[in-house]
Amino acid sequence: MVHVLIVEDSAISRELFERTLAASQDYVVIASIENAANAEIACMRRRVDLVLMDVCTADDESGLVAAAKIKKHYPQVKIIMMSSMPEHSFLQKARDCGCDSFWYKEQGDIGLLEICDRTMKGGFVWPDHTPTVQIGLARSDELTARELDVIRALAQGNRYEEIAEQLYVSPNTVKYHVKNILQKTGFRSTVQLVADVVEKRLILPRY
Amino acid sequence: MLDAMRKRLTLTHAIREAVDTYPDGICFASVDGRPILANRTINDLCSRLTGRTITNAERAWRDWKALKLTDTSEGLQTGFSTVNPNTAQERFLCRLADGTVWQFQRQNLNIRTVPVVQYEATDITELYKYRNRLRENVAQAEKLHERQRDLLRNIVQNNLDKEILEAKIRIHDDFGRLLLMSRSALNEEADSMKAGALFEAWANVINDMENASSHRASSRNTPEKELVQVAGMIGCRVFFNGRQPSERKPLLLLYAAVREALTNAVRHAGADCLTIDIRDEGDRYHAEIRNNGQKNSAPIREGGGLGNLRRRFEQEGARLQIDSSNGVTLILTIPKE
Numbered sequence: 348m349v350h351v352l353i354v355e356d357s358a359i360s361r362e363l364f365e366r367t368l369a370a371s372q373d374y375v376v377i378a379s380i381e382n383a384a385n386a387e388i389a390c391m392r393r394r395v396d397l398v399l400m401d402v403c404t405a406d407d408e409s410g411l412v413a414a415a416k417i418k419k420h421y422p423q424v425k426i427i428m429m430s431s432m433p434e435h436s437f438l439q440k441a442r443d444c445g446c447d448s449f450w451y452k453e454q455g456d457i458g459l460l461e462i463c464d465r466t467m468k469g470g471f472v473w474p475d476h477t478p479t480v481q482i483g484l485a486r487s488d489e490l491t492a493r494e495l496d497v498i499r500a501l502a503q504g505n506r507y508e509e510i511a512e513q514l515y516v517s518p519n520t521v522k523y524h525v526k527n528i529l530q531k532t533g534f535r536s537t538v539q540l541v542a543d544v545v546e547k548r549l550i551l552p553r554y
Numbered sequence: 555m556l557d558a559m560r561k562r563l564t565l566t567h568a569i570r571e572a573v574d575t576y577p578d579g580i581c582f583a584s585v586d587g588r589p590i591l592a593n594r595t596i597n598d599l600c601s602r603l604t605g606r607t608i609t610n611a612e613r614a615w616r617d618w619k620a621l622k623l624t625d626t627s628e629g630l631q632t633g634f635s636t637v638n639p640n641t642a643q644e645r646f647l648c649r650l651a652d653g654t655v656w657q658f659q660r661q662n663l664n665i666r667t668v669p670v671v672q673y674e675a676t677d678i679t680e681l682y683k684y685r686n687r688l689r690e691n692v693a694q695a696e697k698l699h700e701r702q703r704d705l706l707r708n709i710v711q712n713n714l715d716k717e718i719l720e721a722k723i724r725i726h727d728d729f730g731r732l733l734l735m736s737r738s739a740l741n742e743e744a745d746s747m748k749a750g751a752l753f754e755a756w757a758n759v760i761n762d763m764e765n766a767s768s769h770r771a772s773s774r775n776t777p778e779k780e781l782v783q784v785a786g787m788i789g790c791r792v793f794f795n796g797r798q799p800s801e802r803k804p805l806l807l808l809y810a811a812v813r814e815a816l817t818n819a820v821r822h823a824g825a826d827c828l829t830i831d832i833r834d835e836g837d838r839y840h841a842e843i844r845n846n847g848q849k850n851s852a853p854i855r856e857g858g859g860l861g862n863l864r865r866r867f868e869q870e871g872a873r874l875q876i877d878s879s880n881g882v883t884l885i886l887t888i889p890k891e
Contacts (some may be wrong), residue, residue: 378787382777384813385784391820392788406777406806504703538702 348372349396349467353379354386354413355429356405360452364399367459374463381405383413390421397467399459400446402430402437402554409554411440418445425466432548433478433487435495440554448472480547483532483540487549490528495550497524502541502552579656579675582663587612590670599675602650611673618658622646647682655682728759777809781816785828788820796832799839804888807872808832808841814863815843815884823847823882837891843884850878 351374355361361379368374374397378389383404389395398417400410414426427448428441441449448466450457451474462472480487490498493514500510507525511518525537534540544550569591573580579596583589587610597607604617623646643661650656659674732755739752778794785792792812799805812830819825825847833840856864860876867874867886875885 378783380780380784382780384810385780388784388813388817389787391817406809506699538705542705 349374349463350377350394351375351463352377352386352389352395352398354381354383354398354404354410355379355401356381356403357401360401364459368463371460373467382408383410384408386410386413387416387420390417390424395421395424397463398424398426399463400426400428402428402434402441403432403551407553411437411444411554414441414446415444427462427466427472432551433480434548434551434554435477435487436499437554438473438477442473449474451478454478480549482543482547482549483534485531485533487547489531494524494528494531497521498528498540498544499550499552501525501537502545502550578677579673581608581611581673583611583671583673585669585671587614587671592673596673596675599650599656603648611671615658615660615673618648619646621648622658623649623655647678654679725759725763729763732756732759777805781809781812785816788816790816790820790826790828792816792828792830794830794832796841797834798832799888799890801890803870804839804872804890807867807870807888808839808886810863810866811841811874811884811886812843814859815845815882817859818882819845819847823850837889839886839888839890841886841888843886845881847881849881 351368353361353364353376355364358381361381365376365379368376377393377395380386380389381404383400384406386398386400390398398414400414402410404410404413410428414428417424417426422445425448426444426446427450428437428444428446429450429452430437431452438449448462448471450459450462450472454474456474457472465472476488482490496514497510500513505513507518507521510521514521528540529535529537532540532543534543541550545552573591573593576593576595579593579599581589581592581596583592589608589611592608592611600606600608600614600618603621604614608614643659645657645659648656648658655678657676657678659676661672661674663670663672732752735752735755739749778798782792799808808830812828816828819828823845825845827846829844831842831844856876864874867888871889873887875887877883877885
């Protein structure tokens with residue numbers, strides 16, 4: 348029997364996951380919590396084999412940070428990182444935290460029980476790419492990784508000079524990227540651009 | 555002899571003419587201010603500014619300086635004013651009655667080992683106008699940038715608010731439609747089919763409203779319940795004494811500290827009870843977190859967890875103290891704003 352901890356801030360999703368796992372005789376949910384900062388505590392004494400961890404949880408606590416802590420202290424615990432956001436950096440960040448699998452909750456290409464089974468058998472189940480969203484006139488996969496870095500820095504309220512410093516490039520290179528991004532998306536200003544990428548959840552500056 | 559004198563006179567005239575045709579004002583004087591050579595422009599400027607021509611350049615310089623534009627202080631970085639210690643060069647700006655702006659500059663020179671002071675006046679009216687326009691534009695750009703930052707800060711929250719509002723509108727619409735359906739059902743002779751459909755619709759709306767309220771409750775967060783739940787999983791009871799912060803930031807800081815204290819107390823001291831005493835001190839909260847674990851006389855080593863917590867407290871303007879005289883007590887001072 349696999350002991351599962353669910354970390355998910357939406358009450359409806361938590362209930363759905365609990366019902367799905369209850370339908371299988373291989374899994375038992377030992378706790379469902381909404382704040383990722385409490386996940387490490389839950390793993391301290393009780394047997395936890397698998398954590399279903401949402402990236403964005405209650406009180407803006409990051410599931411990625413919690414996953415890194417759990418993997419550091421309890422490396423035997425399997426973690427499936429979950430998200431419904433198309434945020435482009437989540438996949439790489441989840442890999443960096445040592446997560447075993449990644450599940451896009453609303454993609455529908457693989458079911459919850461299937462990904463749990465494969466992960467518990469030692470598999471690493473990862474989607475090939477982040478879901479694509481439309482940003483102005485462009486699809487999100489038409490933006491390069493560097494352009495997405497620039498958009499993220501803009502969304503964090505940085506100036507061109509500050510972005511240049513962060514990305515180790517010159518302010519003119521930043522301007523060049525911004526010009527290209529605006530050309531691709533058809534937006535007239537960076538405010539319009541940032542408003543759209545944040546609304547479509549392509550960039551979540553807090554995580 | 556006569557020829558030499560004539561040549562020298564011709565040379566003097568040539569120099570005088572060259573200096574007079576120089577478009578800017580220029581004056582050379584000895585260190586004590588006695589003018590050696592001054593052109594018409596600088597004499598004319600001096601006359602327009604002080605009412606007299608240059609009789610002592612140093613005194614004239616002091617008179618001009620008394621009339622300098624006061625807003626040139628910001629020009630230090632743009633080179634419009636001030637003293638350069640290497641060349642003993644000094645500059646400032648003056649505005650004449652006709653609106654033109656002149657830059658005055660004084661510089662020490664050595665001509666064949668004789669110290670000479672050079673005074674220069676340059677018409678920078680256009681440049682000054684552009685500089686002021688640039689300053690206005692920079693200030694405007696700064697304001698726009700601040701506005702952009704504010705917009706970005708609020709975008710995430712605005713999106714969440716928008717989604718909540720959309721959910722509320724949907725439930726409101728369903729509720730309204732159902733009320734209308736119920737009224738017409740009560741007015742008409744309702745058959746059992748209609749009554750069944752109506753009952754089902756009411757059940758759906760009630761279910762939606764219950765889900766919505768539980769979803770809202772979870773997004774509003776009552777962190778105490780969940781913390782007590784996970785503390786129970788590791789065999790530790792948690793007691794809060796005093797009113798918990800109603801403001802979000804102090805509340806989140808308090809719980810970050812409680813979590814750290816809880817894991818350390820269970821992991822290192824074998825505690826099974828954690829007590830948090832909270833006091834409202836007007837503009838801040840004072841909290842003390844104690845545990846009933848083993849007392850360890852060894853000094854506390856601030857590892858990753860406590861170190862990160864301390865950094866987070868410092869960033870938020872709060873204070874974290876560790877008292878290890880009688881077990882480990884975390885003492886927190888958290889400002890309300």
